[in-house]
Every structure is written in structure tokens, then in C-alpha cells.
Amino acid sequence: MPFEFSFTPDQEAFRDAVRAFLAKEVAPIVPAMDESEEFPRATVRRMQEEGYFGVPVPEEYGGLGLGKVGYCLFLEELGKVDASHGTIVGAHTSLGITPLLYYGTEEQKQRWLVPAARGEKLLAFSLTEPGSGSDSGAVHTVAEKDGDEWVITGNKIYVSNGREADTIVLMAGNDVKLGPNGGVTAFLIDSNLPGFRVGRCEKKMGLHGTSTAELVLDHVRVGPDRVLGEVGKGFHVAMTALDVGRVSLGAASLGGMQAATHQALEFSKNRTQFGLPISEYEAIQFKLADMAMRVHALRLMVYHAAAHQDRMGTVPKQWSRLERVEKTREAAIVKCLASEWASEVIDEALQIHGGLGYIRGTPIERAYRDARISEIFEGTNEIQRLVVARDLLTRGL
Ligand SMILES: Cc1cc2nc3c(=O)[nH]c(=O)nc-3n(C[C@H](O)[C@H](O)[C@H](O)COP(=O)(O)OP(=O)(O)OC[C@H]3O[C@@H](n4cnc5c(N)ncnc54)[C@H](O)[C@@H]3O)c2cc1C
Known part of the structure; x- marks a missing residue:
């Protein structure tokens, strides 16, 4: 697998546009949504209108045509703002759209994929x-x-x-x-x-x-x-969707980790105790350094895996057995580490906030509650370790 990777100017422009959209239209409603526990219909509608429910889908099927790398860029930005919106997009796109795009007949693509990618229909x-x-x-x-x-x-x-x-x-x-x-x-x-x-x-x-x-x-x-897909082959359909989901979940976790690290960094520079900003204390600096290291490592892992999935294309019959198992192993590694690192980084960010981090309604308190599920859904991390271990025992490192 090649290791070289960089974003194109178009991908960077897309990321900047997404960032501006989310800051203006989604971020402001998140605290009220968290309190009311209501599905955010209005912001979901706006995201659908922008094409954000069909980011990786080819344009001929109503999507933005930005592949898995573009999709991960989108979820990374979304993960910085809100995990609920990220989950709604992920359930629709990774888990709903992938099966249609990879296994649908032309008729099924026209009937179900096109309206889903255009944001006219929601999938689960x-x-x-x-x-x-x-x-x-x-x-x-x-x-x-x-x-x-x-x-x-x-x-x-x-x-x-x-x-x-x-x-x-x-x-x-x-x-x-x-x-x-x-x-x-x-x-x-x-x-x-x-x-x-x-x-x-x-x-x-x-x-x-x-x-x-x-x-x-x-x-x-x-x-x-x-x-x-074929009768009796539904488990393959599900696992293909989960391979995409596990990498995109890594992208959303990456966003959540960055937001938490940024909040902790800013807080530590502004919170004074014993006459100094707490950022001056080595105990806090080491926490921040560990957080930044995880963000850096996860970014490399997520985009490596996303680019790999883009290169493999969307026709499962063309994949060799080796390509399949490498993809599945990589997705399991990304999902497992991303979710555990996100929990740890957000936990440390909360610790840096002191008592304030435990107060209901602060962004870090919400992020802490939101992050935990990533160690469980799309296959628990015990199951990800089983996937990696079985492949290790079969093929080695
Ligand atoms: C908020 C949320 C959203 C979800 N969204 C979806 C969705 O959209 N679609 C969908 O289909 N599902 C969804 N799920 C389900 C989710 O994927 C499952 O909860 C998850 O796969 C674990 O299954 P389980 O809850 O039955 O736990 P169990 O399988 O009962 O596991 C219990 C514990 O045993 C461990 N365990 C089980 N087997 C082994 C083993 N062989 N070796 C070692 N440890 C093992 C597990 O890791 C876990 O720690 C969602 C769940 C939640 C909570």
C-alpha cells in the first residue's frame, strides 16, 4: 500500500466551505438539541440541501463525487461540531448508501440511491x-x-x-x-x-x-x-458497509478529538491558579502533548485508509481476497484506536477544565457523553481486536 498522501486544492476548498457552513448553521443549535433530545430536522434539511448526505457518491448518482477522502474530510469537520449530526450522516451514508452504491442494480440505484444522495430521502x-x-x-x-x-x-x-x-x-x-x-x-x-x-x-x-x-x-x-445483492450474501453487504463506516467513524472521532484538544489548550492558557496560567505546569503540558500526538497519528491513519478505499473502487467482485482482508483489518484498526483515543483525549480535556468540565451544558461534558458509544457501535472494540487477531494469526503482520 502506498503511503504518500496530500489533499488537492479542491478537497481543501471543500473542507473550508464545510467548516464555514457548520459554524454558521449547525454549531449554534447543538446545545439546545442536546437538552431537548430532539432530532435536528432543520439542520439535517439544510445539510441535505447542500449535498452533504451524498458526499462520496458519484455525481451521476446525485452525489458530490468526492469519494471516501472527501467524505472523511466532511465527517472530520462535522465531528468537531457535533457527534449527533455525525451519526445521522454516518448511518445514512456509510451504512445506507454504501450497500446501494456497491451492490445495487442500476434500477435500485436510480430508485433508492439517487434520492438518498440528493438528500431527498433518509436511510438507515x-x-x-x-x-x-x-x-x-x-x-x-x-x-x-x-x-x-x-x-x-x-x-x-x-x-x-x-x-x-x-x-x-x-x-x-x-x-x-x-x-x-x-x-x-x-x-x-x-x-x-x-x-x-x-x-x-x-x-x-x-x-x-x-x-x-x-x-x-x-x-x-x-x-x-x-x-x-445476492440472496444469502447479505452478511457481505453488511460487512462492506461496516468497513466504510469504521473508517468514517475514525474521521468523526478525529474531529471530536481536535475540538476537545483545542478547547483544553485555550482553557489552560486562560485559567490561572497559583499565580500562573495552568498551561505553564508540566503536568498540563504533557496531557496536551499526548492529545496532540494522538490527533496527528489518527489523521494519518484515517486518510491512509480512506485513500485506500477510494483506490479499491466500489465493485466488490473486482477485489481480490487479499485486498478484502487488508481493507477489513485496516478499518478495524482505525475504528478501535480512533474510538479509544477519542475517549481518552476527551477525558483528559475534561480533566484540564477542572470542575467546569463536569458541568452540564459545557461542550466538553457533551463530547464526553457522546464519545463513549464509538467504542461499542459498528462492532465493539473487542470484536475489532478479534478481526485483527484472526488476520494476524492467518497472514501474520
Ligand atoms: C446508540 C446506538 C446506535 C446504534 N446504531 C445501530 C444501527 O444503526 N444499526 C445496527 O444494526 N446496530 C446499531 N447499534 C447496535 C450496536 O452495533 C451493538 O450494540 C453492538 O454491535 C454490540 O452488540 P450488543 O449491544 O448486542 O452487545 P453484545 O454483543 O451482547 O456484547 C456484550 C459485550 O460482550 C463482548 N463480546 C461479545 N462477543 C464477544 C467475543 N466473541 N469475544 C469477546 N468479547 C465479546 C462485547 O464486546 C461487549 O463488550 C447501535 C447501538 C447503539 C447503542
Whole structure:
């Protein structure tokens, strides 16, 4: 894998435009959104109008055509401002759009991908069930064949955007006995289909602007036009989406870490104790140095992985086995380190703020609550370590 990498002038111009947009239109509403725990409809609408819900999608399919590198630039900026908005975009783009872009037929792309990339429709991704979390191939939602059609019944949980999504990329078992090896199929489920309803929405520690919903499917009947990818290959569809999601989650974490480091740095220069700004004390300087080191290392890792995914393209059938496993290992490494470093950096930034960091409503207090989930969703970090360890044992370092 080549290591050289730099942003083009167009990518830098895009990042600057995003930064200005987010500062003006999103940052001001975040504290109220966190308090009210309401989905930020107005800012999501504005971001959709700007094309920000289709950043990596080629222009021919209604997107901005900026690839994974452009998408990570966007999520890095968004991560500096708010993790809830980042999660809404990530659930839609990494997890909803990727399956359509990589596995959709031309007809499915025109029908579902184009409106999603243009920001006219919102997507979600549904793999998790009450009995199937880390063991995500053990799907219990059943898809039974009835003539040409499928009849889907089951309960899904913890679906980001689940309450608001127009369409959900949903994994169901075409043969539950087979599990991930031939037994799981990806379906495109519109939220207005008969038999589909949104169940309980969770109250959460953080990410207060996002919905985390239960989905109930009671004999939802769909035609073969809603099968995404091949029957029985839904687990591959899900894992491909998660590889993209794990790198983009790294970009959002990178943004969150930078914001926290910046806030801690400024606070330390302005807070005087024992007659000196606390930034003069080595104990604080070492914390800040460690934070900056992690930001630097993660930036290299995220854009290396994003550029790698861009080079691989969006046609899974063209990938060799080696390319697949390298991509998956790299995504797991980025996700695991990014989420743990983000938690640690934000924790240290909170410590530098002293008691103020613990006060409800400060940006660092919100960031602390928002960051924790990244060690859990899109595959827990225990599972990321299993992915890396299995590949190590098979291929070595
Ligand atoms: C806010 C939020 C948003 C989410 N959004 C989505 C979404 O949009 N779509 C979706 O499908 N899912 C979503 N999820 C679900 C999320 O991906 C799962 O919660 C996660 O994968 C873990 O599954 P689990 O909660 O069932 O934990 P479990 O799998 O029960 O794990 C419990 C603990 O056991 C550990 N563990 C399990 N197996 C092993 C093993 N073999 N070796 C070592 N340790 C192990 C885990 O790492 C964890 O620490 C979301 C969850 C939350 C909280």
C-alpha cells in the first residue's frame, strides 16, 4: 500500500466551505438539541440541501463525487461540531448508501440511491437484534419465500435514524440455520410498507440528537426488486458497509478529538491558579502533548485508509481476497484506536477544565457523553481486536 498522501486544492476548498457552513448553521443549535433530545430536522434539511448526505457518491448518482477522502474530510469537520449530526450522516451514508452504491442494480440505484444522495430521502441500516449483537450473523428475523415474493417477520433494535428513515437496509435470514454463510439477505425496506412499524426509541447517555429505534416487521411483503445483492450474501453487504463506516467513524472521532484538544489548550492558557496560567505546569503540558500526538497519528491513519478505499473502487467482485482482508483489518484498526483515543483525549480535556468540565451544558461534558458509544457501535472494540487477531494469526503482520 502506498503511503504518500496530500489533499488537492479542491478537497481543501471543500473542507473550508464545510467548516464555514457548520459554524454558521449547525454549531449554534447543538446545545439546545442536546437538552431537548430532539432530532435536528432543520439542520439535517439544510445539510441535505447542500449535498452533504451524498458526499462520496458519484455525481451521476446525485452525489458530490468526492469519494471516501472527501467524505472523511466532511465527517472530520462535522465531528468537531457535533457527534449527533455525525451519526445521522454516518448511518445514512456509510451504512445506507454504501450497500446501494456497491451492490445495487442500476434500477435500485436510480430508485433508492439517487434520492438518498440528493438528500431527498433518509436511510438507515439495521443488523442488530435483541439476540444478535456482536454475533451479528445470528439473525433471527425471518425472510420466507412466497412465490416470487419475500415475507419478512422479526424485531430489530438500536437502529440509528430508525424513527426518521424513509428506507432501511435491513438484514433478514433467508435460512436462519446457515447464519452468515448463505443464510442472511439484505433487503430494502421502505418505512411505509404494510406490516412495518417503529417501536420503542431509546433514551441514551449521549448522541441526544439521534434516534435509536426498535423496528417491528410483521409479515412485511416485498418483491425481488428489494433484494440488495445476492440472496444469502447479505452478511457481505453488511460487512462492506461496516468497513466504510469504521473508517468514517475514525474521521468523526478525529474531529471530536481536535475540538476537545483545542478547547483544553485555550482553557489552560486562560485559567490561572497559583499565580500562573495552568498551561505553564508540566503536568498540563504533557496531557496536551499526548492529545496532540494522538490527533496527528489518527489523521494519518484515517486518510491512509480512506485513500485506500477510494483506490479499491466500489465493485466488490473486482477485489481480490487479499485486498478484502487488508481493507477489513485496516478499518478495524482505525475504528478501535480512533474510538479509544477519542475517549481518552476527551477525558483528559475534561480533566484540564477542572470542575467546569463536569458541568452540564459545557461542550466538553457533551463530547464526553457522546464519545463513549464509538467504542461499542459498528462492532465493539473487542470484536475489532478479534478481526485483527484472526488476520494476524492467518497472514501474520
Ligand atoms: C446508540 C446506538 C446506535 C446504534 N446504531 C445501530 C444501527 O444503526 N444499526 C445496527 O444494526 N446496530 C446499531 N447499534 C447496535 C450496536 O452495533 C451493538 O450494540 C453492538 O454491535 C454490540 O452488540 P450488543 O449491544 O448486542 O452487545 P453484545 O454483543 O451482547 O456484547 C456484550 C459485550 O460482550 C463482548 N463480546 C461479545 N462477543 C464477544 C467475543 N466473541 N469475544 C469477546 N468479547 C465479546 C462485547 O464486546 C461487549 O463488550 C447501535 C447501538 C447503539 C447503542
